[in-house]
Amino acid sequence: MKEIKLTDSEKVLMDILWERKNIFMKDILEAYPEPKPAATTIATLLKRMQNKELVGYKLYGNSREYYPMVEKGEYFKEEMTSMIDRFFNSSVTQFASFFTSNAKLSQKQLKELRDIIDDQIKE
Numbered sequence: 001m002k003e004i005k006l007t008d009s010e011k012v013l014m015d016i017l018w019e020r021k022n023i024f025m026k027d028i029l030e031a032y033p034e035p036k037p038a039a040t041t042i043a044t045l046l047k048r049m050q051n052k053e054l055v056g057y058k059l060y061g062n063s064r065e066y067y068p069m070v071e072k073g074e075y076f077k078e079e080m081t082s083m084i085d086r087f088f089n090s091s092v093t094q095f096a097s098f099f100t101s102n103a104k105l106s107q108k109q110l111k112e113l114r115d116i117i118d119d120q121i122k123e
Contacts, residue, residue, distance in 0.1 A: 004054065004075060009037075013045050014075070017055065017068040024065055 006014060016031045017023060023031070028042055046066060049055040057064040088094040100110065 004052070004070060004078060006054075006075070009045055010049055010054070013042065013049070014054065014068060014072075017066060018072040022058075022065050022067045024063055028066070 012033070013028070016028055020027070020031065025039065025042065025046075029036060029039060032042070046055055046057075050057070054068065054070055055066055056069045057066045084090060084092060084095045088098065100113070105113070
């Protein structure tokens with residue numbers, strides 16, 4: 001998958017698309033948090049995201065039903081990989097050390113992380 005960078009505005013719109021899967025413009029407008037942008041702003045974002053191959057649509061007469069062309073999990077995985085590459089010299093170990101030291105995790109949460117890692121080691 002090619003690297004995808006979403007602007008903050010695109011991320012808000014993608015969150016709506018990921019949640020709804022298929023959605024018409026009027027429903028996008030209703031789903032937007034306040035303050036709601038103008039319909040023309042959303043249309044511009046959708047066009048830009050279509051050009052990036054992030055959003056597709058099906059045409060029903062004059063109406064377009066939009067849908068995401070990238071899965072949320074895949075996007076998040078790429079974002080995390082990019083962040084680890086940029087800030088932690090591609091070292092997941094450095095990232096894990098930083099995260100566990102700075103995230104103010106409870107003992108319970110740290111044990112849950114250890115259990116997840118232990119499960120991955122067994123596989």
